[in-house]
Amino acid sequence: MEMLVGGLLEILQPQTLLLICAGTLVGVLVGALPGLSSSMAVALLLPFTIYLDPIPAIAMLAALYCAGTFGGSITAILINAPGAPPAAATAFDGYPLAKNGQAGRALGMAAASSVAGGVFSLFVLIFAAPFLATIAYRFGPPEYFALTVFGLSMLASISGKSAIKNLIGGAFGVLIATVGVDLTTGVERFTFGVPELYEGISFIPVLIGLFAMAELLDQAGQKDRPLERFAMSALKLPTVDDFKRVWKTILRSSGIGTFVGILPAEGSTVAAMIGYNEAKRWSKNKENFGKGELEGVAGPEAANNAATGGAMVPTLALGIPGSATAAVILGGLQIHGLRPGPYLFENQPNLLYAIFFAMLLANFVFLAFGLVGARYFSRISLIPRQFLWPAVFCLCVVGAFGVGQSLNDVYIMLIAGFIGYFLNRAGFSPAPIIMGLVLGHLVENSLAQSMILFDQDAWKFFTRPIAVFFFILAVVSIFSTPIGRLIKSRKREEADRLAHGNE
Amino acid sequence: MTFLKSAAIAATTLALMAGQGLANDFPSQPVEVVTHASAGGGTDTTARTMLIRARRELGTDAFVQIKKGGGGTVAMSYVSGKPADGHTLMAITPTHLITMARGRAPISVDEIKGVVRSTDDPIILVVSKSSGITSFEDLKAAGEKAPIKWGGTQAGGIDHIAAITFSNKSGVKIAYVPFDGGGAMVTNLMGGNIQAAGLNYGEAVDGIESGDFIPLAVMATKRLSALPDTPTLAELGVEDVNFSTVRGIVVMADTPDERVAALEEKLLKAMNHGTYQAYLEGIGLDNTSIGGAEEWDEQIRSMYANIYQTLGDLGLRK
Numbered sequence: 001m002e003m004l005v006g007g008l009l010e011i012l013q014p015q016t017l018l019l020i021c022a023g024t025l026v027g028v029l030v031g032a033l034p035g036l037s038s039s040m041a042v043a044l045l046l047p048f049t050i051y052l053d054p055i056p057a058i059a060m061l062a063a064l065y066c067a068g069t070f071g072g073s074i075t076a077i078l079i080n081a082p083g084a085p086p087a088a089a090t091a092f093d094g095y096p097l098a099k100n101g102q103a104g105r106a107l108g109m110a111a112a113s114s115v116a117g118g119v120f121s122l123f124v125l126i127f128a129a130p131f132l133a134t135i136a137y138r139f140g141p142p143e144y145f146a147l148t149v150f151g152l153s154m155l156a157s158i159s160g161k162s163a164i165k166n167l168i169g170g171a172f173g174v175l176i177a178t179v180g181v182d183l184t185t186g187v188e189r190f191t192f193g194v195p196e197l198y199e200g201i202s203f204i205p206v207l208i209g210l211f212a213m214a215e216l217l218d219q220a221g222q223k224d225r226p227l228e229r230f231a232m233s234a235l236k237l238p239t240v241d242d243f244k245r246v247w248k249t250i251l252r253s254s255g256i257g258t259f260v261g262i263l264p265a266e267g268s269t270v271a272a273m274i275g276y277n278e279a280k281r282w283s284k285n286k287e288n289f290g291k292g293e294l295e296g297v298a299g300p301e302a303a304n305n306a307a308t309g310g311a312m313v314p315t316l317a318l319g320i321p322g323s324a325t326a327a328v329i330l331g332g333l334q335i336h337g338l339r340p341g342p343y344l345f346e347n348q349p350n351l352l353y354a355i356f357f358a359m360l361l362a363n364f365v366f367l368a369f370g371l372v373g374a375r376y377f378s379r380i381s382l383i384p385r386q387f388l389w390p391a392v393f394c395l396c397v398v399g400a401f402g403v404g405q406s407l408n409d410v411y412i413m414l415i416a417g418f419i420g421y422f423l424n425r426a427g428f429s430p431a432p433i434i435m436g437l438v439l440g441h442l443v444e445n446s447l448a449q450s451m452i453l454f455d456q457d458a459w460k461f462f463t464r465p466i467a468v469f470f471f472i473l474a475v476v477s478i479f480s481t482p483i484g485r486l487i488k489s490r491k492r493e494e495a496d497r498l499a500h501g502n503e
Numbered sequence: 504m505t506f507l508k509s510a511a512i513a514a515t516t517l518a519l520m521a522g523q524g525l526a527n528d529f530p531s532q533p534v535e536v537v538t539h540a541s542a543g544g545g546t547d548t549t550a551r552t553m554l555i556r557a558r559r560e561l562g563t564d565a566f567v568q569i570k571k572g573g574g575g576t577v578a579m580s581y582v583s584g585k586p587a588d589g590h591t592l593m594a595i596t597p598t599h600l601i602t603m604a605r606g607r608a609p610i611s612v613d614e615i616k617g618v619v620r621s622t623d624d625p626i627i628l629v630v631s632k633s634s635g636i637t638s639f640e641d642l643k644a645a646g647e648k649a650p651i652k653w654g655g656t657q658a659g660g661i662d663h664i665a666a667i668t669f670s671n672k673s674g675v676k677i678a679y680v681p682f683d684g685g686g687a688m689v690t691n692l693m694g695g696n697i698q699a700a701g702l703n704y705g706e707a708v709d710g711i712e713s714g715d716f717i718p719l720a721v722m723a724t725k726r727l728s729a730l731p732d733t734p735t736l737a738e739l740g741v742e743d744v745n746f747s748t749v750r751g752i753v754v755m756a757d758t759p760d761e762r763v764a765a766l767e768e769k770l771l772k773a774m775n776h777g778t779y780q781a782y783l784e785g786i787g788l789d790n791t792s793i794g795g796a797e798e799w800d801e802q803i804r805s806m807y808a809n810i811y812q813t814l815g816d817l818g819l820r821k
Binding site: 138139140141181182183184185186187195196197198199347405406408441445448449452453455 | 607
């Protein structure tokens with residue numbers, strides 16, 4: 001309770017409040033802009049937060065993360081161009097609603113269910129994270145190794161693209177993490193005699209390169225596409241009748257989103273897709289989905305915002321990122337000298353509550369922004385590319401330079417950008433690479449440490465119950481994807497047969 | 504060039520003899536302190552805190568120049584490329600000496616000269632209460648039977664070298680477990696994953712006060728004022744195992760001696776001011792951290808000798 005108040009007091013500083021509002025505003029804006037994502041915005045902002053105290057800095061980034069997820073729905077509904085991948089499912093029914101002249105109602109529903117999902121997941125965060133942290137006291141190298149293996153096993157399904165490509169991307173990230181002097185042997189690896197590489201490749205330049213620079217290059221190659229925008233006079237909060245219709249969907253999606261968010265590596269996009277599918281499955285108006293069904297907006301929006309709070313649970317409690325953006329925030333914590341994990345709450349008791357309140361506040365601030373300004377936010381997509389992207393490029397360079405004050409980091413950022421561009425074109429997404437880079441050190445070092453502790457006897461992993469538990473989860477997660485696919489294809493065959501039978 | 508240099512030295516010597524001359528001539532331009540680590544880290548903060556008062560003492564502007572990378576390699580090549588006129592200082596740590604000993608540095612230890620030591624944080628041999636070891640004798644007895652699981656930082660780093668040097672000289676067998684920071688070492692010692700660790704006072708103090716950690720010995724020539732009951736390793740019969748997280752200022756060896764002396768005097772004055780003293784206290788150290796040119800230079804050389812020897816034993820030296 002004392003810590004709760006402590007965290008609240010941390011947030012109630014004028015500077016921190018201002019930063020949270022700023023983070024929320026930036027979040028809604030970049031969320032609304034197709035191409036700019038919240039992970040990219042957090043990556044770009046991160047170097048500038050070094051000059052802040054840890055709590056205001058992390059509060060701002062967390063607020064941005066929350067708001068970015070909501071921002072995507074604005075353009076998804078109004079112009080059928082999801083501002084961010086998690087809002088893709090929102091466009092399925094949001095855009096048809098806008099076409100029917102109900103843009104305000106759709107956006108109002110999106111805002112209300114976002115807030116509901118976000119708040120739900122934050123309460124889970126506040127209870128689950130310290131609980132996880134208490135059992136996490138028993139986390140030594142063997143437990144971390146098993147946990148990281150589980151985290152990496154989730155890579156296959158981290159984004160909607162090909163599972164095998166995600167695994168290749170993850171392996172590439174782990175490979176980047178091996179550059180430099182090895183922690184456990186002191187041997188140089190992949191440094192090619194370049195002194196700047198002895199200490200490894202820093203995380204931030206790679207991140208900025210893969211997320212921002214690569215997208216910039218991609219956008220530079222695209223033609224301007226005229227967008228049809230729907231007029232909207234004001235955002236309408238859902239009526240009591242609307243609520244009666246969707247409250248079950250919101251509740252279900254909040255639960256799904258939080259759970260999916262907690263799973264390492266699974267982010268808002270997956271949560272939104274599942275949220276949409278489940279909303280459809282349980283709905284009484286299935287046939288209306290895709291034509292402008294309110295539940296089809298509430299389902300994905302509650303889920304994707306719930307995933308933000310959920311993703312922060314493993315990030316803060318275990319140091320294992322719950323999503324791509326959470327991975328960036330994790331990097332931010334480390335830059336501020338905070339070591340995420342069970343001891344974070346011991347050393348920084350106010351931090352968890354400060355983050356909790358920051359995200360809670362962000363939920364209501366973006367609701368206010370949405371009510372007042374959704375109409376204006378949608379105009380952001382009208383900013384000419386020739387002004388937007390050069391500005392992003394400047395931020396990329398400054399951001400990469402800022403952390404280590406080293407030009408080498410700028411070169412690394414540019415190289416990562418070009419690699420990311422070609423990988424994107426080849427169907428790889430940047431998230432698994434980042435996840436591999438973040439978890440690469442941990443998986444390797446914890447294995448090497450465990451082996452020393454176990455006198456080089458790998459069977460001793462089985463004497464550690466927590467480690468065994470995560471190994472089992474990893475095996476399940478690896479095999480559940482192909483099995484899931486098999487079941488799906490069986491069902492499809494069955495459906496096809498039935499369909500043919502009816503002919 | 505040599506003529507000019509000797510002429511310059513002659514001129515400055517004359518000026519010195521003339522009285523206040525040198526003090527007015529040096530420093531004639533801003534002084535830079537070159538560091539190898541990120542802004543906000545220990546080395547950076549130490550240098551910046553020292554410079555707060557040093558600016559006034561030196562009568563000129565002074566700033567921290569970060570040249571990150573390669574275990575100090577980048578910083579060392581930058582400094583060696585600047586004129587050795589006392590305006591370019593380098594903040595060094597054992598990392599630089601290790602880089603030199605591994606043959607990766609652009610300069611050798613003979614090419615630098617100590618000016619002042621700014622922090623000296625000796626490594627303390629700490630065991631966890633749950634290990635069942637309560638005294639140095641216990642540790643020796645246990646270490647003869649099976650290797651002690653000993654936590655430290657980066658393999659090939661100063662903690663590793665300290666642990667192996669200790670093992671070689673005491674006969675206690677060690678299995679060295681590298682962690683990526685002091686925090687991880689402390690938590691794994693607390694959780695019973697490792698039995699012993701070489702910790703700095705600041706890292707160990709909470710555990711010592713709560714009774715979870717037992718400090719067995721200090722790897723220094725003198726006992727710590729904060730731990731008056733903990734003996735040095737030499738007192739326990741293990742000689743010449745002195746290792747610390749030490750930071751200090753050096754210049755290139757061909758910097759004129761009068762300038763080194765002037766820098767030493769002014770930087771010592773700056774560090775004896777309350778601002779720097781408060782900083783030392785904040786990180787769990789005291790005034791004994793600060794050392795003059797002679798003491799510091801000697802320490803650099805004795806540490807280097809130990810590092811060189813142990814890296815050879817570990818096969819990490821070229």
